[in-house]
Amino acid sequence: MISSVRSLLSLFLQSACPLCQRSTPTEFCPNCTRQLQQSQLPNPAQFWQEQPAVFAWGWYAGNVRQAIRQLKYEHQPQIARPLGQWLAQAWLEANLDRVPVIVVPIPMHGEKQRQRGYNQAELIAQSFCQFTGHSMRVDGLERLRSTEAQFNLSAAQRKQNLLQAFKIGKAFQKEKPKYPVLLVDDIYTTGATIQATTQILHQHGIRVRGVATVAKARLWKDE
Numbered sequence: 727m728i729s730s731v732r733s734l735l736s737l738f739l740q741s742a743c744p745l746c747q748r749s750t751p752t753e754f755c756p757n758c759t760r761q762l763q764q765s766q767l768p769n770p771a772q773f774w775q776e777q778p779a780v781f782a783w784g785w786y787a788g789n790v791r792q793a794i795r796q797l798k799y800e801h802q803p804q805i806a807r808p809l810g811q812w813l814a815q816a817w818l819e820a821n822l823d824r825v826p827v828i829v830v831p832i833p834m835h836g837e838k839q840r841q842r843g844y845n846q847a848e849l850i851a852q853s854f855c856q857f858t859g860h861s862m863r864v865d866g867l868e869r870l871r872s873t874e875a876q877f878n879l880s881a882a883q884r885k886q887n888l889l890q891a892f893k894i895g896k897a898f899q900k901e902k903p904k905y906p907v908l909l910v911d912d913i914y915t916t917g918a919t920i921q922a923t924t925q926i927l928h929q930h931g932i933r934v935r936g937v938a939t940v941a942k943a944r945l946w947k948d949e
Contacts, residue, residue, distance in 0.1 A: 744796040744805060745789060753804050758789065763812065765790045771820045778920050779936030781822070783813045786913050786941035794846075794912055794941060803844050809912075809940045810853025817938060818858060827908040827935050829855050830866035832919060833895070850940060851910040865895040866907065867923055892926050906933040914939040 742748065743755035754762060765784045773780040784790045797805040817823075831851035839845050848864055855862045871891055907927055909920060914937060924934045 744800065744802045745792055753808050754793075759808070761789050762793060762808075766812065766816065770816045771822060773942070774820075774822065774936065778917055778924055778934070780914055780917070780920075780942065781817060781820070781936060781938040782914060782942035783809075783816050783940050784942075786915075786943045790941050797846050798842070798912070801843065803846070803849055806846055806849030807853045810850040811857050813850065813910075813938055813940055814854045814857035817854070823858075826905045827860055828866070828903040828905050829860045829862040830907050830909055831862070831864065832909060832911040832923060833864075833867050833869040833892070835869045835871060847911045850912055854910055854938065860908070863895070863897045863903070865897045866903070867898075867926070868893050868895040892923050894926060894930050894932075898927075898930065898932060902930065902932055906935040908935045909937040911937060911939045913941050913943065915943040916945070 741750065743750045743758050744753075745758040746755060748755040748757070750756075752759070765788060767782060767784055770781055770783055773782060786794070793805055793809065796802045797809070829851050831845065831847040834842070834845045834847070851862055851864075854860070869891060870893055909923060911919065914920065920937045927934050
């Protein structure tokens with residue numbers, strides 16, 4: 727009898743996997759979890775020596791692309807937890823922590839965040855910090871205005887789109903961080919957002935370690 731009640735309760739506690747709609751007690755079903763984890767780059771730090779330094783867990787393609795789109799546009803905030811954890815695991819395995827970092831998620835404009843209900847970069851960063859033990863400053867940066875979605879814009883259009891879009895947030899206005907900043911975002915495309923935020927931080931004498939991102943868009947130069 728007790729076993730039957732537990733089985734029934736377990737069934738009710740399960741939800742649908744956002745990628746395949748199978749019933750699952752976790753964010754993704756075992757099959758989709760396996761497929762997603764197989765999408766991890768063999769060397770997530772392969773872009774770390776570039777400018778800006780980029781640490782990317784996987785390519786923005788296939789199931790990873792679908793998962794991020796579900797997170798952002800289909801109101802599936804729970805997806806951020808495993809994505810942030812996998813990014814954190816890869817970061818720790820790469821052994822890049824020569825000095826501590828302060829994690830700063832790329833901010834959304836207030837109105838856009840109210841419409842969505844959350845900032846996916848902040849949720850990913852929160853999960854990342856829970857696993858790595860790094861400190862996070864949600865208000866290290868502030869977005870001054872909403873900008874057009876970046877993914878379908880050219881590099882020149884992205885740069886223009888982000889002019890004067892960010893400023894230093896309240897946390898760093900009060901006190902500059904004593905450790906370098908590690909920016910965290912969901913997708914890295916041409917780097918316009920990271921260049922804009924890095925420039926603002928540098929103008930205030932704040933060091934930037936680089937950016938850690940769940941996915942990187944595959945550009946021709948990456949081939």
